[in-house]
Amino acid sequence: MRIACPKEIKNHEYRVGLTPASVRELVARGHELIVQSAAGSAIGLSDEQYLAAGAQIVPEAAELFARADMIVKVKEPQPAECALLRPGQILYTYLHLAPDPEQTAALIRSGAICIAYETVTGPGGGLPLLAPMSEVAGRMAVQAGAAHLEKSKGGMGVLLGGVPGVAAAQVVILGAGVVGTHALQMAVGLGARVTVLDKNVDRLRQLDLIFGNRITTLYSSAQSVEEAVLAADLVIGGVLIPGAAAPKLVTRAMVARMKKGAVVVDVAIDQGGCFETSHPTTHAEPTFVVDGVVHYCVANMPGAVARTSTFALNNATIGHALALADKGWRQALRDDVHLRAGLNVAAGQVTYEAVARALGHPYVPAATLLA
Numbered sequence: 001m002r003i004a005c006p007k008e009i010k011n012h013e014y015r016v017g018l019t020p021a022s023v024r025e026l027v028a029r030g031h032e033l034i035v036q037s038a039a040g041s042a043i044g045l046s047d048e049q050y051l052a053a054g055a056q057i058v059p060e061a062a063e064l065f066a067r068a069d070m071i072v073k074v075k076e077p078q079p080a081e082c083a084l085l086r087p088g089q090i091l092y093t094y095l096h097l098a099p100d101p102e103q104t105a106a107l108i109r110s111g112a113i114c115i116a117y118e119t120v121t122g123p124g125g126g127l128p129l130l131a132p133m134s135e136v137a138g139r140m141a142v143q144a145g146a147a148h149l150e151k152s153k154g155g156m157g158v159l160l161g162g163v164p165g166v167a168a169a170q171v172v173i174l175g176a177g178v179v180g181t182h183a184l185q186m187a188v189g190l191g192a193r194v195t196v197l198d199k200n201v202d203r204l205r206q207l208d209l210i211f212g213n214r215i216t217t218l219y220s221s222a223q224s225v226e227e228a229v230l231a232a233d234l235v236i237g238g239v240l241i242p243g244a245a246a247p248k249l250v251t252r253a254m255v256a257r258m259k260k261g262a263v264v265v266d267v268a269i270d271q272g273g274c275f276e277t278s279h280p281t282t283h284a285e286p287t288f289v290v291d292g293v294v295h296y297c298v299a300n301m302p303g304a305v306a307r308t309s310t311f312a313l314n315n316a317t318i319g320h321a322l323a324l325a326d327k328g329w330r331q332a333l334r335d336d337v338h339l340r341a342g343l344n345v346a347a348g349q350v351t352y353e354a355v356a357r358a359l360g361h362p363y364v365p366a367a368t369l370l371a
């Protein structure tokens with residue numbers, strides 16, 4: 001199969017879909033690899049390294065999209081990239097379609113086979129192709145939150161861990177999944193007072209066993225979310241219903257009553273965000289203020305630590321990339337129910353139920369396209 005890896009074009013996105021090591025694995029299985037020139041140069045992965053791994057280097061994205069059977073990327077295709085996709089071509093990347101009707105319509109129009117990293121499931125449960133970036137974003141959420149609590153960044157001027165004789169900041173984490181757990185580790189490590197909320201009591205039980213009385217766990221309800229958010233200096237949003245638009249747990253009215261200079265880091269923004277006041281921002285302009293509350297809503301947070309993130313992402317994606325390349329998409333998806341869960345749009349149909357429901361498209365189960 002001919003496999004292509006373009007340079008990412010989203011704002012301040014320096015990750016790359018395939019590392020030279022991943023290219024080498026695919027080339028060793030007899031596949032032809034095309035990488036766009038300078039695809040990894042911002043993170044120290046040079047064209048020479050890709051050439052040594054067996055790739056061809058091409059200068060233009062248009063040529064690369066025209067020649068490839070499968071495109072391996074990081075972020076959802078931007079409009080210019082959607083226009084280059086063609087029927088039957090495999091697109092393997094993050095998509096986050098539920099909050100994005102334009103991209104979904106473009107992918108339907110393209111006729112391409114679109115596999116979303118974020119809905120591929122794992123034999124042990126969870127979302128193994130999302131998890132590494134959630135680990136990164138969860139950890140970064142505390143760094144970003146701490147920085148924006150500084151006065152010069154619009155925050156109230158509070159140090160997360162306090163100092164002897166002065167109380168530490170109150171951090172509230174919505175969602176105790178991968179983002180929530182990694183944010184929790186960092187916030188506890190910095191000495192903040194931390195409350196975490198989830199609807200999954202087993203997750204809360206696990207965190208309680210690990211962190212004991214250094215944290216407070218709360219069952220998530222409208223009441224507990226409101227009380228926690230109003231008391232918070234920093235709120236981190238990390239809830240997820242896989243593939244679906246994020247539930248709006250924090251209303252505009254709640255934000256209006258939050259402390260002035262408090263900070264919100266809505267990591268769930270790539271699924272539409274869990275604050276009613278959120279909208280996506282970029283690394284170039286990461287924040288905006290609503291009712292005195294600083295909102296950080298960057299939809300590609302791991303792009304800021306692109307070198308770490310690229311290696312972590314490739315560790316998770318290369319296995320299925322090899323299966324897709326070796327077998328073709330139909331056989332790879334027939335053989336692996338977890339990879340099949342990643343199919344969101346194929347041959348003009350929406351094949352992921354939560355996306356179809358969120359955007360009002362007919363739902364066609366992936367299995368019917370594989371018969």
Ligand SMILES: NC(=O)C1=CN([C@@H]2O[C@H](COP(=O)(O)OP(=O)(O)OC[C@H]3O[C@@H](n4cnc5c(N)ncnc54)[C@H](O)[C@@H]3O)[C@@H](O)[C@H]2O)C=CC1
Pocket residue numbers: 118127130131133134135137174175176177178179180197198199200203220238239240241246247249266267268269270271298299300301302
């Ligand atoms: N902005 C960015 O750059 C990035 C965003 N993300 C996003 O972060 C979000 C979280 O991802 P993960 O932690 O991997 O998901 P996860 O599935 O590990 O955790 C989500 C948690 O939310 C909980 N939840 C669902 N509904 C809830 C409710 N009403 N109240 C409280 N908790 C609720 C679930 O029980 C689960 O424990 C996703 O939308 C993901 O796409 C992930 C990486 C980077």
Ligand SMILES: CC(=O)C(=O)O
Pocket residue numbers: 075094096118130133134270299300301302303
């Ligand atoms: C998960 C995601 O959207 C990202 O890493 O950018």
Ligand SMILES: [Mg+2]
Pocket residue numbers: 076095096100103
């Ligand atoms: Mg999007």
